[in-house]
Amino acid sequence: MSENQESAEIEVKILPEIGEKPHQPNITFKKSLLFGTQRNFQYKWFSQFKWLHYNEALDKAYCFSCITCIKENLSLKNFSKAIAFTYKGFNLWHKGIERFKLHENSIEHKEAILKIEAKKATPIDEKLLIQREKQRATNRKCFMMLLENIRFLCVRNIAFQGTDKENSNFYTLAELIGKYDSDLQKWIGKERGSYMDHKIQNEILTLMADRLLHEHIMKKIHDADFYTIMCDETTDISNQG
Ligand SMILES: [Zn+2]
DSSP states (O other), X not given: OOHHHHHXXXXXXXXXXXXXXXXOOOSOOOOEEETTEEEOXXXXXXXXXXXXXXXXXXXXXXXXXXXXXXXXXXXXXXXXXXXXXXXTOBOOGGGHHHHHHHHXXXXXXXXXXXXXXXXXXXXHHHHHHHHHHHHHHHHHHHHHHHHHHHHHHHHTTOOOOOSSGGGSHHHHHHHHHHTTOHHHHHHHHHTTTTTTSHHHHHHHXXXXXXXXXXXXXXXXXXXXXXXXXXXXXXXOTTSOO
């Protein structure tokens, strides 16, 4: 390969800067003499071929999608076939529509469009995953607050239920904590299923009691030589034990 050929090869491999979207200015386009006739780029082509990117300095048209694909290393299988609209730039205006249609229907261009769409879809999936994880963490935090609420009432032997749900000690205490935690406030507002329901509270109490029994009391029983059992019963304000 001669030096001249090598420099031509390097020159042709430089992609133009394209920015964030196709450059489609409404200007007076430069006229060039082509086969004895003055020709220029037509503004109306932009509406038909959305991917057209016009470089004012070079007076050439490019494919924004194919260039994006190459720049982002989305590896077009055979981008050399799309070279007129990527590395070289197109300015044979007398064949404009004919060549734009050919490029738009080429395998390379269609592949570029598909790859860009696929890449766009990924960040949305990631955003959804992040959002879901945030929601999960918020749910966990609020649930732990309600567990603390239950433990507090239980340890102090305070009745959970009142004449109705909104007047219960459990609910009013959760509302009080919710004044200082907007997540919990929203959680209570939505009720998060039926976590505020007394049936769920009873289930949580049973689970807490089981764990306490297994982890602490049973250990003490196993460790002790002698033990006694005392049973007592109490009811809360609504007369529900
Ligand atoms: Zn293209």
